[in-house]
Amino acid sequence: MFLVGLTGGIATGKSSVAAIFREYGIPVIDADQIARKVVEPGKPAWHKIQQEFGPDVFLDTKELDRVKLGDLIFNDIEKRKKLNAITHPDIYREMYWQTFKHFLQGHQFIVMDLPLLFETGHMLNYLHKIIVVTCEEELQLQRLIERTGLTEAKAKQRIAVQMPLEKKAEMANFVIENSSSEQHTREQTIKVINVLKSSKYHWKLRFLVGFCCTVLLMGVYWWKNRTVCALPIAA
Incomplete structure (x- = not known):
């Protein structure tokens, strides 16, 4: 895959x-969808955002107020970096996990x-x-x-921060x-x-994964036999 x-x-x-x-x-693994999940109320990233940015960036429902937080981070590069440092590890961890599951499904x-x-x-x-x-x-x-x-000025600002x-x-x-x-x-x-x-690129990757698994299994088999042969024989 x-x-x-x-x-x-x-x-x-x-x-x-x-x-x-x-x-x-x-x-399709959607990073935006995952980003919304990792900041749901009670999640570790939710608590970290509350500690870092305070209660003003949350709604009465305890959900993240994306408009307020967006205004805050788009006007401050350092705050944007802090938010990314909080959320990105959880986002990428979930993406890797979903990728692994799709790999096992044979896509x-x-x-x-x-x-x-x-x-x-x-x-x-x-x-x-x-x-x-x-x-x-x-x-x-x-x-x-x-x-x-958004106003035209704010919309232009959102576009300008991207490449x-x-x-x-x-x-x-x-x-x-x-x-x-x-x-x-x-x-x-x-x-x-x-x-x-x-x-045909996926076949190269499958061959590489298969080869690595074979080498690993051979190594385990060799180590197991070596351990058995090393055991002392009772008199």
Whole structure:
């Protein structure tokens, strides 16, 4: 099984592309969904956020107030780093666990939806291919304002803290342009899926894993026999 990274900019349409992968039976691990789970009331990250940022970033329901926290961290790089240091270990731990479960299920490849793939650089060394979803700047701004209700100034600020789409596209293996119709986006995505399905790379990984397991089992068998032979024979 190999890993495919899916990224882009905020409000470029990664979720729409991810949904098409799921339609074709390809597992998608969504970092944003996991991020929401790790900060649920009572979770370790929830307690750490409360200690670090205080009660003002929580709703009366004890859930995280994402709007307030977002305003806080997007205006302060150091606070953003502190939040990432709290949440990222739990997020990546869950992602690794889900990846392992999909591996055991025998999938050829899985998609990892990572909005900040290039910004953090954490998963880059584990990905076989990278897909970047882009769209026109004005459309990205419009979508973000409509989706979140942010003012134009705040929406521009959210976009500005991420790496420019052009730079992300330069580092991608596949670029899906999501500025026109849903059908056009679907056609591009299906082409990428067909290319990935035709890859034989997963067999190399399966062979490597199988070889390592064989060596490990042989080592255990040798050690077991060596221990038995070393036992003293009773008189």
